[in-house]
Amino acid sequence: MVNVAIDGVIQKAEQNELLVDLINRTGTSLPHVCYHPQLGPVQTCDTCMVEVGGKLVRACATRVADGMSISTKSAWAAAAQVEAFDRILSNHMLYCTVCDNNNGNCTVHNTTKLLAIEHQKIPFRPKPYEVDNTNPFYRYDPDQCILCGRCVEACQNVEVNETLSINWEDPNPRVLWDGGSPIGESSCVSCGHCVTVCPCNALMEKTMLGRAGFFTGLRKPTLSGMIDIVKGIEPETGYGAILQVSEAEEAMREHRIRKTKTVCTYCGVGCSFDVWTKDRHILKIAPEHGPANGISTCVKGKFGWGHINSEDRLTTPLIREAGKFRAATWDEALNFVARRLSEMKAKSGPDSLAFISSSKCTNEESYLMQKLARAVMGTNNVDNCSRYCQSPATAGLFRTVGYGGDSGSISDMEKAGLVLIIGSNTAESHPVIAARVKSAHKLNGQKLIVSDLRENEMARRADLFLHPKPGTDLVWLSAISRYLLDNGLAHMKFLDQWVNGLEAYRKSLEPFTLEFASRITGLPEETLRRVAHTIAEAENTCILWAMGVTQHTQGSDTSTAISNLLLITGNYMRPGTGAYPLRGHNNVQGASDHGAMPNMLPGYQPVDDTEVRKRFEAAWKVKLPSTKGLDNHQMVEAIHQGKLKAMYLFGEEMSLVDSNANYVGDAFAKLDFFAVQDIFFSNTCRYADVVLPGAPSLEKEGTFTSTERRIQRLYEVLEPLEGCRPDWKIVQDIANRLGAGWHYQHPSEVMDEIASLTPMFAGVNYDRLEGYKSLQWPVAADGTDHPLLYTKSFAFPDGKARLFPVSFLPASDQPDANFDLHLNNGRLLEHFHEGNLTYRTEGIREKVPDTFVEVSPELAEERGIQSGTWVQLVSRYGQVRVRALVTDRVQGRELYMPMNSVESPVNRLTSSHIDPVTNTPAFKETSVHLNVLPEVGESPLPRANSRFGHPTPQQGVEVERKWKRPDYAAPGNGLVQL
Numbered sequence: 001m002v003n004v005a006i007d008g009v010i011q012k013a014e015q016n017e018l019l020v021d022l023i024n025r026t027g028t029s030l031p032h033v034c035y036h037p038q039l040g041p042v043q044t045c046d047t048c049m050v051e052v053g054g055k056l057v058r059a060c061a062t063r064v065a066d067g068m069s070i071s072t073k074s075a076w077a078a079a080a081q082v083e084a085f086d087r088i089l090s091n092h093m094l095y096c097t098v099c100d101n102n103n104g105n106c107t108v109h110n111t112t113k114l115l116a117i118e119h120q121k122i123p124f125r126p127k128p129y130e131v132d133n134t135n136p137f138y139r140y141d142p143d144q145c146i147l148c149g150r151c152v153e154a155c156q157n158v159e160v161n162e163t164l165s166i167n168w169e170d171p172n173p174r175v176l177w178d179g180g181s182p183i184g185e186s187s188c189v190s191c192g193h194c195v196t197v198c199p200c201n202a203l204m205e206k207t208m209l210g211r212a213g214f215f216t217g218l219r220k221p222t223l224s225g226m227i228d229i230v231k232g233i234e235p236e237t238g239y240g241a242i243l244q245v246s247e248a249e250e251a252m253r254e255h256r257i258r259k260t261k262t263v264c265t266y267c268g269v270g271c272s273f274d275v276w277t278k279d280r281h282i283l284k285i286a287p288e289h290g291p292a293n294g295i296s297t298c299v300k301g302k303f304g305w306g307h308i309n310s311e312d313r314l315t316t317p318l319i320r321e322a323g324k325f326r327a328a329t330w331d332e333a334l335n336f337v338a339r340r341l342s343e344m345k346a347k348s349g350p351d352s353l354a355f356i357s358s359s360k361c362t363n364e365e366s367y368l369m370q371k372l373a374r375a376v377m378g379t380n381n382v383d384n385c386s387r388y389c390q391s392p393a394t395a396g397l398f399r400t401v402g403y404g405g406d407s408g409s410i411s412d413m414e415k416a417g418l419v420l421i422i423g424s425n426t427a428e429s430h431p432v433i434a435a436r437v438k439s440a441h442k443l444n445g446q447k448l449i450v451s452d453l454r455e456n457e458m459a460r461r462a463d464l465f466l467h468p469k470p471g472t473d474l475v476w477l478s479a480i481s482r483y484l485l486d487n488g489l490a491h492m493k494f495l496d497q498w499v500n501g502l503e504a505y506r507k508s509l510e511p512f513t514l515e516f517a518s519r520i521t522g523l524p525e526e527t528l529r530r531v532a533h534t535i536a537e538a539e540n541t542c543i544l545w546a547m548g549v550t551q552h553t554q555g556s557d558t559s560t561a562i563s564n565l566l567l568i569t570g571n572y573m574r575p576g577t578g579a580y581p582l583r584g585h586n587n588v589q590g591a592s593d594h595g596a597m598p599n600m601l602p603g604y605q606p607v608d609d610t611e612v613r614k615r616f617e618a619a620w621k622v623k624l625p626s627t628k629g630l631d632n633h634q635m636v637e638a639i640h641q642g643k644l645k646a647m648y649l650f651g652e653e654m655s656l657v658d659s660n661a662n663y664v665g666d667a668f669a670k671l672d673f674f675a676v677q678d679i680f681f682s683n684t685c686r687y688a689d690v691v692l693p694g695a696p697s698l699e700k701e702g703t704f705t706s707t708e709r710r711i712q713r714l715y716e717v718l719e720p721l722e723g724c725r726p727d728w729k730i731v732q733d734i735a736n737r738l739g740a741g742w743h744y745q746h747p748s749e750v751m752d753e754i755a756s757l758t759p760m761f762a763g764v765n766y767d768r769l770e771g772y773k774s775l776q777w778p779v780a781a782d783g784t785d786h787p788l789l790y791t792k793s794f795a796f797p798d799g800k801a802r803l804f805p806v807s808f809l810p811a812s813d814q815p816d817a818n819f820d821l822h823l824n825n826g827r828l829l830e831h832f833h834e835g836n837l838t839y840r841t842e843g844i845r846e847k848v849p850d851t852f853v854e855v856s857p858e859l860a861e862e863r864g865i866q867s868g869t870w871v872q873l874v875s876r877y878g879q880v881r882v883r884a885l886v887t888d889r890v891q892g893r894e895l896y897m898p899m900n901s902v903e904s905p906v907n908r909l910t911s912s913h914i915d916p917v918t919n920t921p922a923f924k925e926t927s928v929h930l931n932v933l934p935e936v937g938e939s940p941l942p943r944a945n946s947r948f949g950h951p952t953p954q955q956g957v958e959v960e961r962k963w964k965r966p967d968y969a970a971p972g973n974g975l976v977q978l
């Protein structure tokens with residue numbers, strides 16, 4: 001800390017912090033328009049001028065030094081501030097009272113007031129450009145754009161989509177998309193960063209327009225008339241009086257616009273934000289304080305909320321009678337479920353029942369679901385969809401380091417010298433994590449290696465892109481480990497101190513020579529050597545992986561090989577290192593953490609551990625089953641075998657997202673009783689005997705746990721739609737009809753019970769999670785959490801990690817003469833999974849209306865396929881009809897099909913082969929035959945999709961180009977930058 005004087009008052013400051021941060025912290029008022037703490041200095045507006053040591057400097061670009069004397073209000077500084085702001089106002093028409101951005105947070109409005117601007121010295125000059133409305137989610141109004149460049153900085157260096165720039169050399173600069181395309185035809189991925197940081201109304205969410213203000217919904221001529229009236233009186237009254245009117249209107253808005261914090265319902269990144277609502281209308285998503293995301297979101301979190309008020313929400317329970325569904329009352333439906341579950345239990349025993357919890361629902365809901373299964377019905381047959389993607393990664397980490405969670409935080413991924421991404425389309429599946437990696441790569445010299453079958457965005461950006469043969473990651477990972485050990489490049493000190501099992505592991509690596517690895521994977525030996533040396537030379541390495549690794553017959557073993565590699569290179573226990581299996585659903589981590597697993601009670605406490613069971617039995621006052629239950633893969637088999645007869649499932653589209661969907665559907669059709677709880681009539685509902693309308697995330701309270709083990713609260717943004725109920729209440733209602741006697745009034749009480757029974761969550765409670773506060777498990781009773789998982793030891797009794805030997809087996813489902821193509825599958829940016837939620841947002845449908853299969857240019861030429869050609873894909877398990885998209889993202893005889901379809905789901909093609917360790921299906925091991933059909937339609941991806949754009953990468957705003965303009969002079973006639 002150092003001492004500085006601000007306007008004559010001595011203040012403590014941090015050496016090197018930005019003056020603007022210090023000045024703001026001390027409560028001194030200073031205008032600043034372009035500065036945003038999460039963007040850093042962009043230096044375009046010049047309004048933050050202060051005097052330091054007789055020189056005029058920008059407070060946003062000057063760093064504190066000991067003894068500095070800063071004047072924010074000297075005549076020189078004040079004149080410069082006003083002069084700079086006058087120039088800004090010449091770009092912006094002030095019509096605050098009838099502006100949708102008049103919500104108390106408009107920087108232009110607030111700065112006008114702060115500087116007591118009464119009249120515009122430089123008259124407003126319209127720009128010769130039309131408003132751009134071509135993006136479905138937001139619009140750009142050049143006439144309101146003050147050219148601050150925040151949006152450009154956010155797009156170039158935070159999101160790193162590199163779409164935006166400003167043509168500083170033009171007589172009339174403006175923000176450009178792809179150098180001058182309509183927004184709707186640009187590379188813009190609609191992440192919303194630019195809209196979020198825009199300090200005025202130049203970039204606005206379309207959901208705000210005409211809806212936020214009291215007068216903003218008026219018809220355009222009336223609105224223009226009002227603006228003219230305001231402008232007309234301005235010379236006489238000055239802005240002061242006009243702003244008073246707009247502030248009165250703004251105050252009225254406060255009573256009808258609610259701002260409620262929630263956590264994103266889509267992927268596992270865990271973005272959190274305020275939802276602005278007026279009645280049931282969602283005005284906008286405002287990210288700012290989220291510990292995982294700050295100002296960041298992707299298109300789904302920022303704009304993908306059409307499902308909430310969708311007209312086809314389920315709003316009444318349904319009971320099947322004579323093959324048809326009829327509306328039922330809640331009492332009827334709940335009694336029916338309870339009666340049928342009781343009857344089935346009485347007739348066929350508790351293990352004839354099964355329960356599927358939801359990775360979309362809250363921790364508290366998963367906890368109650370497994371409690372219903374175990375404590376009320378007496379079975380451990382409970383699972384969640386982490387079986388489909390995450391369990392192998394968890395198994396690999398349990399084997400080697402002890403906990404089944406990311407070993408650090410997203411901030412560690414940013415800090416790493418090297419990031420290795422394996423089998424993860426991070427830019428589309430976990431966009432905000434990808435943004436952090438892209439930014440570290442672009443700005444901080446982070447190295448990036450990507451291994452994938454497809455040349456996705458991260459692969460295109462990587463320093464090294466590996467394309468191994470499908471299903472061979474374990475081989476190259478193990479070969480690199482062997483090479484590092486053989487060549488003295490392993491971290492022996494770390495191994496000696498922290499790791500057991502080196503000799504057995506070394507022996508297990510004997511087959512993995514570089515020659516063998518090259519033959520099996522198709523990667524040149526030289527490339528493998530380069531990867532090994534890059535890891536050895538990096539100060540710290542993080543490995544990120546996802547379904548491209550886990551959804552194989554060797555998913556657990558490959559995840560283990562990843563962790564082994566991290567151990568031998570000492571890449572655990574330090575910031576910027578570690579293992580990051582990227583969790584797919586918003587709460588797939590939490591569903592397992594809270595016991596929706598057949599072998600674990602909450603907190604990964606084994607069901608066959610007597611001491612553990614005793615603790616739960618004492619609290620729940622029941623006798624608990626002691627043998628492992630069926631996982632969801634085994635449940636399907638057990639239904640086919642006639643052993644499992646009834647199922648209660650909520651928030652899970654299991655009939656489409658489980659592998660070999662035809663087989664799963666056939667199983668559901670055989671159930672004697674099937675209760676499904678969802679917010680829409682999903683495909684799975686078609687097999688149900690009773691359907692219960694649950695509530696989406698915005699209509700309930702609870703917590704989610706993100707990929708970085710971060711537990712966060714979500715608040716009720718809207719009351720449940722009439723007829724719907726929060727899922728935790730429905731589960732409780734069923735349990736109580738079965739005699740449970742639960743009395744939870746609020747999810748916080750459920751969390752208190754979890755904390756009392758689960759050492760891992762001992763210190764978790766709703767007070768500690770209030771607002772944007774969060775905790776990363778394990779959480780000690782005093783509330784201490786663990787952003788970095790392993791600091792003092794690994795989670796084994798002796799505190800040491802374990803190298804776990806693995807061997808290689810070829811993939812289960814290999815191409816042959818009949819099924820000659822390899823089919824890969826996964827997510828895409830715009831839709832989440834099968835799209836049950838995201839298809840309800842019109843703008844998302846506009847960007848991606850349907851699914852498709854990606855075909856390489858080589859294969860397309862060989863088979864006479866073009867984008868839009870209908871093809872039939874036939875696997876050993878089923879077939880689908882789908883349009884082709886010809887793209888060089890895929891190569892040779894490898895196809896890729898995204899999951900976003902209810903009509904033609906890729907899982908009609910996938911098999912029932914599994915990873916034997918976890919029973920996770922080998923979704924990624926599918927061979928198909930392709931029949932070209934005679935019809936040729938439109939390309940399945942419209943021109944409006946961002947893939948067709950042409951980004952314009954540059955180093956941020958590039959303000960130096962503005963300073964070089966002949967008409968630019970620093971305000972105050974004497975700018976000297978320190």
Ligand code: SF4
Nearest residue numbers: 155188189191192194
């Ligand atoms: S990608 Fe599009 S929405 Fe995202 S910051 Fe860039 S221009 Fe804005």
Ligand code: SF4
Nearest residue numbers: 145146148149151198
């Ligand atoms: S559109 Fe961009 S440059 Fe224009 S005011 Fe908004 S953030 Fe600033």
Ligand code: SF4
Nearest residue numbers: 264266267271298301
């Ligand atoms: S989908 Fe994932 S990355 Fe996108 S806003 Fe939601 S949590 Fe963030």
Ligand code: FES
Nearest residue numbers: 034045046048060
């Ligand atoms: S805030 Fe410093 S130049 Fe804009």
